[in-house]
Amino acid sequence: MIAHKDNSNNARYGMVVDIDRCTGCGACMIACAVENNVPPAAPTANERTGITPMRVIRYEHAGGTAFVPMMCQQCEDETPCAAVCPQNAVELDPATGIVGQIPQRCLGCRYCMAACPYHARYFNWGDPTWPDGLEKTLNPSVAPRMRGVVEKCNFCHGRWHEAKELAVANGKTGPVEYTPACVEACPSRAITFGDLNNSATSVNELAREKGSFRLLDSIGTAPKVYYRSRRDWVRAASGNASGTAEGAHRG
Amino acid sequence: MQGGRPCAANAATEAAAKAIARKQGTLAVLDLRPGRTASLLYRKHLHKLGGKYLTITPTLGPTLQSVAGSAAGGTVPAFDLDNAGILLSIGTPVLEAWDAPGRMLNLARKFQLWHAEALESATALAAERWFRIRPGSETAFAAGLVAAIDGDQTGMRQAAQLTGIRETELSSAAIVLLRMNAVVVADTHPVLGPPANETLRAVACLNARLGAIGRKGGIVGRRETPLPQAWGPLAAETAFSAAPDASIGFLFIDDGTPGAPLPWKMIAAKLAPGAVVVTAAWSTNGLARKSNYALPAVTYLEGLHDVPTPPGSATARFALSLPLVPPAANAVEPVEWFGSLAGDDTKLEARLKERAGAIYTGKRGQIRPAAGDPVAPASLKNEDEFWSAAVAGGRWQDDSQALAFKASVTPQPPLQMQAGTSKLQLLPVAWMGADVSPLMTKLWVESSLKPRAQQVFVHPDTARQLSLEHGSRARIASACGECVAEVALDNAVQPGVLQMVAGQAWFALCEPRDGAWSAQVRKVVRA
Structure with missing residues (x-):
């Protein structure tokens, strides 16, 4: 069952990624970086030291190739990164279900990076810098992170803030609708985003459908990012014992 | 030699004037992004200067160009994808760079996209059906489908050996293509370039066998976007490969838009001894590196340009791409620089306004604003109002009526089916x-x-x-x-x-x- 135990008027934002539609173009990675003021890589950066809150991973198998957009899975139960943070720099927001990272509290110990089963957290090894001229493209709604702190996907929290402010200005309360940058940029519309608590949303419907699953569902972190595929070998690679949708829908 | 390093416009102008005055070899422009208003202006200037207008990918696209050669009726051919049942793409990046990706992804929900390519491209991965043919066997694949339609067992067997696609698969695919209102495209690949002429002949033949030429949902006729009459006669478009070797004395390359790599050897073969090459380039890499003079070009989002009608559109279009950031220091608008050689100092923006005026005067189609309902040009007060609507993000689109198109000659199937000659x-x-x-x-x-x-x-x-x-x-x-x-x-x-x-x-x-x-x-x- 998808519905959360919480019956309040809170949102529970989640994502469904259709792996069969992803062509590995990387547009989501670039859109994420532009939206969230993630600077270009330093010349010496690599996969471990770079910052890619949204990363598309190419997965090869005898059955073919699959591209898996990988970001913070927004774990709901026993959120591993929040559990280990000595600074309370990681918080699960009950109003949105988003796992937030607060850079001002982070001391850079990187326990959360070690604890994350999805390798979805990145460390700022240096202060952010942009080539001349590119600083004009910075998003004024998002603060760049400083050297020495960890960061990750927060479902474009800046966009959520803007949507919330607009809703409040219009006298609306409760969950708001908004679209993260990766969802907007995906040319093949592989990513669906919305409130999992709202049974009228596409994301709720897709997450329930056969063929949807969560990564490493068996470890019990209850991610709010779901994946879909018609291909058996893709589902089997999800790290679940059964590799089936049923496993993913454990509530 | 100033190749690879940006040079001042007057240095390139001086060198160009000298090269033209020498009259050794042909004067030519190589337009790497044909179909724009700037492309028409090159042709206008070249007609005056007596030069040649060359393209690697023809304005219509290779597939349509190959049937336009035998067209009748005064219209240009276009794909009617709104009504197609299947689009069979042979090596064409249909979902990547062929047309606007968003438009194609929307359209691909209406038709089935079949794709034949050796590479695991984004289009191949997203296609409804992907024929993973052997490299270099595009001609054999198209010819194999023709053979399947004709019931030619020998041809099918030969195609199966060359492509790696089973005879039964070719046969069943041909049956579905015939039943489902299919049309075939084999256009330029951004890296591999245009298809070989032999492949285009095979594809033209396949389209003819499928009855796609002149049929709704196949290749139909469309009118061109109107032109101001005052622009006068234009130089003819010629394929770059058709220019004789060692014949070009002065070559201007418009490489002002990213994404069109090209081997320099191809260009070098056409240059006469002592030829001068000026490239207006968006980057100092690529062709600018090898040219005698590299002019920094006002590129995409730096200047006011128009967007060509996309190859998958059955109706003519006109839209503007507006500048968002200032161009680099010393950057020139390529067509303005070349126009100055022909004694024409009119700015591109003024020319675009003239073109918009011609569209307004034609009273055809509708202008679709970024928000709101479409507006007919006739309901606007004057040309200036039409121009303002275009600058505000409105896109003019011709009336969506598929015009008759007929190819007078049915191409014969290719006799030779050859894959690449080397094992690797x-x-x-x-x-x-x-x-x-x-x-x-x-x-x-x-x-x-x-x-x-x-x-x-x-x-x-x-x-x-x-x-x-x-x-x-x-x-x-x-x-x-x-x-x-x-x-x-x-x-x-x-x-x-x-x-x-x-x-x-x-x-x-x-x-x-x-x-x-x-x-x-x-x-x-x-x-």
Whole structure:
């Protein structure tokens, strides 16, 4: 069952990624970086030291190739990164279900990076810098992170803030609708985003459908990012014992 | 020589004037992005100067150009994708760079997209059906489908051997294509260039056999976007490959838009001794590096330009691309620079306004604003109001009526079906898009999503046969060059194929052939 135990008027934002539609173009990675003021890589950066809150991973198998957009899975139960943070720099927001990272509290110990089963957290090894001229493209709604702190996907929290402010200005309360940058940029519309608590949303419907699953569902972190595929070998690679949708829908 | 380094416009003008005055060889413009208003202005100026207007990819696109040669009725051919049942793409990046990707993804929900390509491209992965043909067997694939329709068992068997697609699969595909209102496209690949002429003949034949030429949902006729009459006669469009070798004395290359790599050898073969080449370029890499003079060009989003009618549109269009950022210092608008050689100092913006005026006067179609209902030009007060609507993001689109189109000659099936002659084929890694932003490093520096330059990808079986290991270095030689690259094993690469990023190393191995270019591997050894 998808519905959360919480019956309040809170949102529970989640994502469904259709792996069969992803062509590995990387547009989501670039859109994420532009939206969230993630600077270009330093010349010496690599996969471990770079910052890619949204990363598309190419997965090869005898059955073919699959591209898996990988970001913070927004774990709901026993959120591993929040559990280990000595600074309370990681918080699960009950109003949105988003796992937030607060850079001002982070001391850079990187326990959360070690604890994350999805390798979805990145460390700022240096202060952010942009080539001349590119600083004009910075998003004024998002603060760049400083050297020495960890960061990750927060479902474009800046966009959520803007949507919330607009809703409040219009006298609306409760969950708001908004679209993260990766969802907007995906040319093949592989990513669906919305409130999992709202049974009228596409994301709720897709997450329930056969063929949807969560990564490493068996470890019990209850991610709010779901994946879909018609291909058996893709589902089997999800790290679940059964590799089936049923496993993913454990509530 | 100032090649590779940006030069001042007056230095290039002086050199160009001298080269033209010498009258040694032809004066020519190579337009790497035909179909724009700037392209028409090149043709206008060239008519005055007595020069040639050359293109690598024809304005209509190779597939439509191949049937337009035998067209009747005064219209130009266009794909009627709104009404197509199946679009069979042969090596064309239909969902990547052929048309607007968003438009094609929407359209692809209406028709089935079938795709035949040796590469595991984004289009191949997203297609409803992907025929993974052997490299270089595009002609055989199209001819095999023609043979299947004609019931030619020998042809089908030959095609099956060359393409790796079973005879039964070719046969069943042909039946579905015939039943489902299919149309076939084989257009330019961003890295591999235009299809070979032989492939285009086979595709024209296949379209004719499928009844796609002149049929709703196939290839129909469309009117062109109106032109101001005062622009007068225009120079004819000529394929670059058709220009005689060593014939060009002065060549101006409009390389002002990212994403059109081209092997320099192809250009060098056409240059007369002592020829002068001026390239208006968006980057100092690529063709500018080899040219005598490299002019920094006002590129995409830096200047006011128009957007050509996309190749998949059955109706003519006109829309503006507005500047968002100031151009680089000393950047020139390529067509304005070339116009000054012909004594015409009119700005491109003024020319675009003239074109918008001609569209307004024609009273055809509708202008669709960014928000709100479409408006007919007749309901606007004057040309200025039409121009204001275009500047505000409105897109003019001609009336959506499919016009009759008839090819007077039915192309004959090709007799020769030949795959590549060497056992090892070298292909580019599926197109990566233009390297236009430092943020693209996310794709290959900070992740392994896209390969790095100087890497060669091989199937493990092929690597074993060549005694190569993951991480080892291989020396790859073709008939015209060699390079050293780091070996990466990849199960997604076909056996017998080497794949490289289409950078300078790849182009060093390529040789021009039949209007396109390809690389035939002669030798691969461990370096």
